[in-house]
Amino acid sequence: MSEITRDAPRLSSLSSRLQLSEAGRRRLEGALIPLIALLAGLLVFGAFIALNGKSPEEFYWLVYRGGFGTWFSLQNTMTRAAPLLLTALCVALPAQLGLVVIGGEGAFVLGGLAAAVVGPLFGFAPGPVAILMMALAGICAGGLWIGLVGAMRHYRGINETISSLLMAYIAIALMHHFVEGPLKDPASLNKPSTVPLEPAMRIGEIPGMDVHWGFAVGILACLAAGFVLSRTTFGFAARIAGGNARAAAVQGLPVGRLILAFTGLAGAAAGLAGMIQVAAVQGSANASLAAGYGYTGILIAFLARQNPVAIIPMALLIGGIDAAGGFIQRRMELPDATVLVLQGILFVAILVSETMSGRLLPSRNAKS
Amino acid sequence: MFEINRRRLLKAGAALSAAPLVSRINPAFAASLTAGFIYVGPRDDYGYNQAHAEGAAAIKDMDGLTIVEEENVPESDAVVKTMESMIQLDGASLLFPTSFGYYNPFVVDTAKNYPDVQFRHCGGLWTDKDPKNAGSYFGYIGTAQYICGIIAGHMTKSKRLGFVAAKPIPQVLLNINAYTLGAKSVDPEITTQVIFTGDWAMPVKEAEAVNALVDQRADVLTCHVDSPKVFAQTAAGRGAYVTGYHTSQAKLAPEKYLTGAEWHWATVYKMFAEKALAGEELPNFVRGGLAEDFVKISPYGPAVTDAAKSQADAVKAEVMKGGFAVIKGPLKDNKGKEVVAAGQEYPESAIELEKMDYLVEGVIGSTS
Numbered sequence: 054m055s056e057i058t059r060d061a062p063r064l065s066s067l068s069s070r071l072q073l074s075e076a077g078r079r080r081l082e083g084a085l086i087p088l089i090a091l092l093a094g095l096l097v098f099g100a101f102i103a104l105n106g107k108s109p110e111e112f113y114w115l116v117y118r119g120g121f122g123t124w125f126s127l128q129n130t131m132t133r134a135a136p137l138l139l140t141a142l143c144v145a146l147p148a149q150l151g152l153v154v155i156g157g158e159g160a161f162v163l164g165g166l167a168a169a170v171v172g173p174l175f176g177f178a179p180g181p182v183a184i185l186m187m188a189l190a191g192i193c194a195g196g197l198w199i200g201l202v203g204a205m206r207h208y209r210g211i212n213e214t215i216s217s218l219l220m221a222y223i224a225i226a227l228m229h230h231f232v233e234g235p236l237k238d239p240a241s242l243n244k245p246s247t248v249p250l251e252p253a254m255r256i257g258e259i260p261g262m263d264v265h266w267g268f269a270v271g272i273l274a275c276l277a278a279g280f281v282l283s284r285t286t287f288g289f290a291a292r293i294a295g296g297n298a299r300a301a302a303v304q305g306l307p308v309g310r311l312i313l314a315f316t317g318l319a320g321a322a323a324g325l326a327g328m329i330q331v332a333a334v335q336g337s338a339n340a341s342l343a344a345g346y347g348y349t350g351i352l353i354a355f356l357a358r359q360n361p362v363a364i365i366p367m368a369l370l371i372g373g374i375d376a377a378g379g380f381i382q383r384r385m386e387l388p389d390a391t392v393l394v395l396q397g398i399l400f401v402a403i404l405v406s407e408t409m410s411g412r413l414l415p416s417r418n419a420k421s
Numbered sequence: 422m423f424e425i426n427r428r429r430l431l432k433a434g435a436a437l438s439a440a441p442l443v444s445r446i447n448p449a450f451a452a453s454l455t456a457g458f459i460y461v462g463p464r465d466d467y468g469y470n471q472a473h474a475e476g477a478a479a480i481k482d483m484d485g486l487t488i489v490e491e492e493n494v495p496e497s498d499a500v501v502k503t504m505e506s507m508i509q510l511d512g513a514s515l516l517f518p519t520s521f522g523y524y525n526p527f528v529v530d531t532a533k534n535y536p537d538v539q540f541r542h543c544g545g546l547w548t549d550k551d552p553k554n555a556g557s558y559f560g561y562i563g564t565a566q567y568i569c570g571i572i573a574g575h576m577t578k579s580k581r582l583g584f585v586a587a588k589p590i591p592q593v594l595l596n597i598n599a600y601t602l603g604a605k606s607v608d609p610e611i612t613t614q615v616i617f618t619g620d621w622a623m624p625v626k627e628a629e630a631v632n633a634l635v636d637q638r639a640d641v642l643t644c645h646v647d648s649p650k651v652f653a654q655t656a657a658g659r660g661a662y663v664t665g666y667h668t669s670q671a672k673l674a675p676e677k678y679l680t681g682a683e684w685h686w687a688t689v690y691k692m693f694a695e696k697a698l699a700g701e702e703l704p705n706f707v708r709g710g711l712a713e714d715f716v717k718i719s720p721y722g723p724a725v726t727d728a729a730k731s732q733a734d735a736v737k738a739e740v741m742k743g744g745f746a747v748i749k750g751p752l753k754d755n756k757g758k759e760v761v762a763a764g765q766e767y768p769e770s771a772i773e774l775e776k777m778d779y780l781v782e783g784v785i786g787s788t789s
Binding site for chain 2: 118119123125126129132133226229233234242243244245330334335336339340341344345375376379380382383388389
């Protein structure tokens with residue numbers, strides 16, 4: 054860390070030489086800090102691999118090849134990133150208001166369950182209509198679930214981090230109850246599931262690719278969220294309230310309504326991801342829904358520093374590491390946990406790097 | 422260390438840019454047959470996954486055969502990508518996705534997309550409507566549980582057995598019933614208390630269930646969960662006897678381990694690998710029990726009495742002759758309803774057993 058701060062004056066003279074505006078300086082720093090943190094994390098992890106008697110360069114080579122290096126690997130990565138784009142939004146949106154919501158898994162699972170229930174009700178309608186209704190069902194189920202977290206926060210002062218996590222457990226238990234009880238398809242003997250969706254209600258793949266449409270939906274959602282936050286008064290109000298809720302309230306901003314709207318939208322994103330998982334991947338709702346996509350979304354949102362647009366590269370990075378994980382297990386005979394260690398080190402590196410904010414390229418006005 | 426690592430990284434970078442992007446098979450994988458094994462949990466779980474990994478290890482040294490393995494693969498499109506990655510990057514032409522929930526839709530769909538690759542799935546779900554390059558294998562482990570029940574029946578002092586089970590699905594219910602009937606063949610007054618944990622890997626709940634069962638004076642315990650590790654250690658720690666499941670847990674409880682119902686997948690994998698190497702057609706539907714060496718009984722532990730051994734061995738000899746039926750009439754469920762009429766017999770291969778939805782008289786617990 055000390056080396057980096059020693060480098061700071063040089064970099065700041067670089068920024069003054071580049072004649073950067075204050076906003077440009079902040080943007081450059083915002084991009085540089087996570088990049089340096091990622092590199093540092095990779096180096097630390099390389100040392101860890103070397104200490105275990107394996108070759109770090111082989112490891113990184115396999116990550117590249119298994120995650121990004123071939124068209125097959127790249128599509129593998131995009132498929133894995135698809136649900137993560139939306140579950141990361143479930144963390145990043147409330148974060149604009151300073152809320153730490155970590156229960157996206159619950160909204161994901163309930164969104165998937167709601168979609169599996171609503172789809173067959175529209176069996177008479179054309180496929181796209183049924184898919185639309187399923188998406189609405191997923192959005193509503195997820196939105197209400199995390200919206201409830203926001204409501205408890207605003208009206209009762211209940212810590213949203215704890216309540217969203219605990220509510221995720223309740224959501225998973227509810228899903229198990231319905232899938233194994235009232236909603237069980239009698240034909241699903243040893244793997245209790247809901248009735249399979251008709252082929253017309255399934256979401257297909259993007260033409261020419263082996264990646265389902267959920268990936269495109271996730272990208273669009275991240276871009277839309279980025280636009281709303283940076284270009285609309287609604288997003289501006291949220292950022293003000295996140296900076297100082299009391300000051301925002303004094304200025305007449307409806308802080309409560311903003312909290313409800315952002316938690317609701319966050320849950321809607323995760324619920325939609327659950328619906329896509331059912332309609333594009335599984336074909337029915339069952340215990341496999343709780344595969345941890347909601348929790349990986351937390352990691353990605355933090356890696357992206359809660360910036361919706363930055364979620365896209367981070368989801369691809371983590372998706373790629375996941376995709377490469379199996380390849381690494383097979384080629385290097387490392388346990389699966391290796392990839393989790395890598396993700397953990399990257400996460401810590403990014404969190405630590407937050408403290409460098411404002412120091413890497415100090416503002417010319419700031420005292421240093 | 423960082424000096425070395427930076428240099429290594431640069432070297433890796435150079436290698437990376439020099440390598441071609443086209444998929445090519447690593448020379449290490451140029452054997453005449455590559456078989457891929459996919460596990461839903463860790464390979465060393467003392468349970469379901471370890472049983473498969475032991476089977477894979479048993480054929481590792483066969484001439485002309487290369488094995489690739491991947492653990493912790495969830496029952497989602499992740500398994501599709503793992504299978505495709507094994508096919509495309511490792512050149513695998515025979516795949517064993519071992520977890521039950523992989524089959525539909527993931528194995529079925531992948532088999533359709535790769536008609537030249539053979540897929541054999543553990544669980545017995547294949548029907549002649551499914552692709553011809555897919556298939557399934559399974560073992561009749563209920564009969565082995567019946568023999569373990571006999572040992573348990575001899576060893577219990579309190580006449581109460583405990584069963585920690587994941588879900589009330591047919592396979593699990595058959596094991597609970599067979600175990601109870603085995604014990605009741607020793608002493609009809611013996612009862613089995615069952616606790617369902619709700620999912621396949623719930624270590625905390627499994628430990629709580631063991632404690633609750635021992636508190637209710639159960640003194641011989643068994644289980645049907647993916648990893649019996651926590652179960653066996655907790656039960657032995659509380660002073661109860663343990664009969665194992667999936668694979669041997671004798672190492673975890675050397676004094677308290679009586680015996681166990683184990684898979685012996687080496688038989689199945691050897692058969693498939695030999696046929697594939699010889700270029701013969703692989704069977705689509707493979708099943709077997711103790712007589713076919715698909716399942717086995719763990720060697721008896723030090724505590725097992727001679728009377729217990731001799732009755733268990735006698736029944737085992739009966740089973741080896743073929744046609745033995747654990748489930749036979751007259752048989753009542755634990756609500757007093759007759760489920761098998763007098764004179765009716767279901768040998769282990771009977772299809773009716775795969776729809777089992779009751780607990781027999783003597784089991785304390787409920788399927789819902």
